[in-house]
Amino acid sequence: xxxxxxxxxxIPEFERASECIRENRQFCFDWFVxxxxxxxxxxxxxxxxxxxxxxxxxFAISFTAALIAYTRGxxxxxxxxxxxxxxTIPSLAFFQLMVPITGLTVTSAEIALVSYxxxxxxxxxxxxxxxxxxxxxxxxxxxxxxxxxxLRRVELPLALPAIxxxxxxxxxxxxxxxxxxxxxxxxxxxxxxxxxxxSGFKTEFVAAGLLAVLLxxxxxxxxxxxxxxxxxxxxxxxx
Amino acid sequence: xxxxxxxxxxxxxxxGLAFAEATKVYPGRKAPAVSNLTLEIPASEICxxxxxxGSGKTTAMQLVNRLIPLTAGxxxxxxxxxxxxDETELRRGIGYVFQQIGLFPHMTVExxxxxxxxxxxxxxxxxxxxAQELLELVGLDPEEDLPRYPSQFSGxxxxxxxxxxxxxxxxPLMLMxxxxxxxxxxxxxxxxDDFLRLHAEVPKTVVFxxxxxxxxxxxxxxxxxxxxxxxxxYDTPDRILAEPANEFVADFVGADRGLKRLVVWExxxxxxxxxxxxxxxxxxxxxxxxxxxxxxxMLVDGAEQxxxxxxxxxxxxxxxxxxxxxxxxxxxxxxxxV
Numbered sequence: 001x002x003x004x005x006x007x008x009x010x011i012p013e014f015e016r017a018s019e020c021i022r023e024n025r026q027f028c029f030d031w032f033v034x035x036x037x038x039x040x041x042x043x044x045x046x047x048x049x050x051x052x053x054x055x056x057x058x059f060a061i062s063f064t065a066a067l068i069a070y071t072r073g074x075x076x077x078x079x080x081x082x083x084x085x086x087x088t089i090p091s092l093a094f095f096q097l098m099v100p101i102t103g104l105t106v107t108s109a110e111i112a113l114v115s116y117x118x119x120x121x122x123x124x125x126x127x128x129x130x131x132x133x134x135x136x137x138x139x140x141x142x143x144x145x146x147x148x149x150x151l152r153r154v155e156l157p158l159a160l161p162a163i164x165x166x167x168x169x170x171x172x173x174x175x176x177x178x179x180x181x182x183x184x185x186x187x188x189x190x191x192x193x194x195x196x197x198x199s200g201f202k203t204e205f206v207a208a209g210l211l212a213v214l215l216x217x218x219x220x221x222x223x224x225x226x227x228x229x230x231x232x233x234x235x236x237x238x239x
Numbered sequence: 240x241x242x243x244x245x246x247x248x249x250x251x252x253x254x255g256l257a258f259a260e261a262t263k264v265y266p267g268r269k270a271p272a273v274s275n276l277t278l279e280i281p282a283s284e285i286c287x288x289x290x291x292x293g294s295g296k297t298t299a300m301q302l303v304n305r306l307i308p309l310t311a312g313x314x315x316x317x318x319x320x321x322x323x324x325d326e327t328e329l330r331r332g333i334g335y336v337f338q339q340i341g342l343f344p345h346m347t348v349e350x351x352x353x354x355x356x357x358x359x360x361x362x363x364x365x366x367x368x369x370a371q372e373l374l375e376l377v378g379l380d381p382e383e384d385l386p387r388y389p390s391q392f393s394g395x396x397x398x399x400x401x402x403x404x405x406x407x408x409x410x411p412l413m414l415m416x417x418x419x420x421x422x423x424x425x426x427x428x429x430x431x432d433d434f435l436r437l438h439a440e441v442p443k444t445v446v447f448x449x450x451x452x453x454x455x456x457x458x459x460x461x462x463x464x465x466x467x468x469x470x471x472x473y474d475t476p477d478r479i480l481a482e483p484a485n486e487f488v489a490d491f492v493g494a495d496r497g498l499k500r501l502v503v504w505e506x507x508x509x510x511x512x513x514x515x516x517x518x519x520x521x522x523x524x525x526x527x528x529x530x531x532x533x534x535x536x537m538l539v540d541g542a543e544q545x546x547x548x549x550x551x552x553x554x555x556x557x558x559x560x561x562x563x564x565x566x567x568x569x570x571x572x573x574x575x576x577v
Contacts, residue, residue: 139341142306142414143355143404144330157345233345236388 010199021203028203039192039204044211046187050178051219053110055171058117063163065118066125067151076126083122086115091180099184109181116177117170124166128159161234164227168220175216179208189215249316249324249332253283253444254411256303260312263298263468272298274468275312280461282317282411283442287459289449291491295468296448300414303446304333316412331355334405334413334443338420340397342389348374348400349385355408373403376441378433395426402434406441415447419454431457452492456480456502464488477503497567501531504566506547511556519546519554526555534563 020028032040062083069076089097091112098108132155140150182190189212196205228235257280263273273295280286288296301307303314305326314321321329342351352373353366361369371381377399389397398418405413419427419434431454438445449455455462456476463473464484472484480500483489492499507526521542524533526549537545537560549555 133341133344135337135339135341136343137341138306138337138339139335139343140354142304142330142335142337142341144327144332144358145354146327149358154343154345158343160345231345233347233388233390236391 010201024200024202026202027206031203032207040189040207040211043187043189043191043208044215047175047178047189047212047215050106050109050113050181050186050188051171051174051215054113054174054178055117055167057110058114058170058174059121059167061114062118062121062166063125066122066129069122069126070129079122080119083115083118087119089115091116091177092183095181095184104185106186108184109178109186113174113177113181117174120169120173121166124162124169125159128162128166129155131162132158157231160231161227164223164230168223171219171223172216175212175219179212249329249411251409252411253442254317255282256280256286256412256444256446257315258299258302258312259315261299261302261309261314262311263295263302263307264310271295271310271468273302273465276465276468276470277312278463278470278473280444280446282444284460285438285445285447285458287447287449287455287462288465289452289455289462289491290465290471292450293467294465296450296465297416298468299465300416300446300448303412303414304330304335331358331408332410332412334407334410335416336398336401336405336413336418337416338418340394340401340421342397342400342404344389347386347388348379351389351400352404352407354404355410359408361408369407370403373406374400376406376437377403379403393426395422395430398422398430399433402437406443411443413443413445415445417449418447420449420451427454434458453499453502456499464491498531500567501534501563502529504530506530506533506558509547509558509562511547511558514546514554514557520557521545523548523554525552526550530563530566533558534560537563 018028018030021031065075065079069079089112094112094115095109098111102108102111136154136158137150140154145153178188179190179193182188182194189208192204192208196202196208258276258278261273261276262271264271276295276299278286288299290296298307302309303316303321305321309322316332324332343354346354349367349370352370353361356366356369367385370385374381374384379396379399384392389400392400398421402418405415419430422430435458447455447458449458459476461473462476462479464471464479464487466487472479472488474482477500479488480492480496480503483492483496489496505526506524506528509530521544522536522540523546524536526547528536533545537543543560544557546554547556547558
C-alpha cells in the first residue's frame with residue numbers, strides 16, 4: 001500500500017518556495033506558519049475528534065464493564081481477557097482488518113481505537129473502586145447509605161484519581177495511535193505524515209509529528225487540571 | 240404505642256435499648272457468636288460491652304444496627320423491634336463510631352458531619368449550623384475546621400469529628416466500637432474525659448465496646464461482661480469490682496480490682512469528718528478527686544488525713560486514711576451507697 005519514498009522529494013510550489021523549502025531542510029518554520037490553516041488545522045481537528053470519540057466510547061464501555069465486575073466478580077476475567085486480546089493486535093493490522101467489514105470509514109478507525117482504550121480504562125476504574133478504603137465503606141453502610149448512594153457519594157469520588165489516571169494514558173495512547181488510522185484514509189495528523197513519507201517533504205513530516213506530540217501534551221495537561229479541580233481533597237495536607 | 244408513633248424515624252433525645260434473647264450464629268459455625276443475650280439499657284446510659292477477643296461483644300453491638308443480622312431473638316429501641324424498621328432508616332437513626340473512624344477523605348469536615356442530615360433532606364443552612372454546633376461541642380474550631388479535609392487532622396481530632404458525625408442528626412442511640420483504641424494514651428484519656436462531658440451535656444444511650452477494663456470502669460454506667468457469646472455479669476462498675484459473679488470476672492477485672500474500685504468513687508461520695516477548729520489537716524484536695532488519686536496523694540505525703548475542698552475551694556471536711564482503705568476491705572463493701 002505504501003509507495004516507496006520518492007527518489008527526489010516532491011516539494012509543493014517549488015518555484016515560489018523559500019530557500020529552506022528548496023533545500024528540503026529538516027523543518028521550515030515559515031512554510032509551516034503559511035500553510036497551517038490550510039494543511040494542518042483541519043487535520044488537527046480531525047485528530048481531536050478521532051481521539052475524543054474513541055476515548056469517550058471506550059470510557060463508556062469500560063466504566064460500565066468495571067461497575068459490573070465490581071459487583072459481580074466473575075465478569076472481570078472474561079472482559080479483561082477480551083480487552084487484553086484486542087490490545088495485542090498490531091494497530092496497522094487492526095485498521096486493515098476492519099476495512100472489509102466497515103469499509104474505509106471513520107467507523108473502522110474508531111472500532112480499532114476504542115478497542116485499544118478498553119484494557120487500561122477497565123483496569124484503572126476497577127482498581128480505583130477496589131482501593132476505596134474499607135473503613136469508609138463500613139462507615140457509609142453504618143450510616144444508612146444505600147448501595148447506590150455508597151457508589152455515587154463515596155466509592156466513585158474516591159476512585160476518581162485512578163479513573164482519571166486511566167483516561168490520561170488512554171488519551172495519550174489514542175492520540176499516538178490515531179496517526180496510524182490515516183492509513184485507511186480517515187484524516188487526522190497521520191495524513192500529512194503519510195503524505196510526507198511518500199513525498200519526502202521533511203517539513204510536513206516534522207510539523208505533523210510535532211503537532212501530534214503537542215496535542216498529547218496539552219490533552220494530558222488539561223486532564224491533570226481537571227483532576228485537580230475535581231479532587232481538591234487529594235492535595236490537602238496537614239497544615 | 241400508637242401506629243403513628245411507630246412510623247416516626249429515630250431522632251432526638253435518648254432511647255431505651257433492650258436485647259431479648261438475641262442470638263447470632265454465623266453460617267457454617269456451630270457455636271453461636273452471641274447466645275441468648277438479654278439485657279436492658281436504660282435511656283441515656285452508657286453500657287460497656289467488654290470481654291476477651293471472640294467473646295461476641297462487637298457482634299452483639301452490630302446486631303443493633305443490623306450490620307450483622309440476628310439469627311434469633313430480638314432487639315428493641317424504645318420498644319420498636321430493629322427488625323420492623325427499614326434497614327437504612329434504622330441506621331440513619333443510630334450514630335456509629337468505630338476505631339478506624341472511617342471519615343470520608345474526599346469530603347470536608349462539614350461534608351462528613353452532614354452525611355446523615357443530607358440523607359434526611361435537611362436544608363444546607365441547617366446542616367452547616369448543626370456542624371458548627373457539634374464541632375464546638377467536641378472541642379474543634381467551628382469556623383476554621385469546617386472546610387478542612389480529614390487528612391489535615393491528627394488521629395484524636397479525627398475521632399472527635401467521627402463522634403460529631405455520629406451525633407449529627409441527633410440520633411437517640413450511639414454505637415461505639417473501641418472508639419479510642421487507636422490513639423495514644425494521653426489523647427485517649429482526654430477523648431474519654433471529653434466524651435463523658437459531652438455525654439453529660441447531650442445524654443444519648445450509648446453501647447460502648449472495649450477490651451480495656453480501665454476504660455470500661457471509667458466510661459460505663461453499666462458494664463456487661465461477655466464470654467464465648469454469653470453474658471456473664473451485667474452490673475455497675477462498682478458492683479462488678481466489689482462482687483465479681485465468678486472466677487472469670489474476677490480474673491478479667493484483675494487482681495487490683497480493689498484499687499480499681501477507688502476510681503469509681505470521688506471524695507464527695509464519702510461521709511466526711513468535720514474540719515478541726517485549728518484548720519485544715521494533711522493535703523487539701525477538691526471533692527471531685529477520685530479516691531484512687533486521693534489515696535495516692537496521702538501515701539506520697541505520708542499523711543493520715545486529708546482535707547476535702549468544696550467547689551469554691553473552701554474546706555468542707557476531712558477524710559481519714561482508714562476510711563479509704565477500709566472501703567476495699569471485704570466486710571465494708573457497701574459502706575458507700577450511690
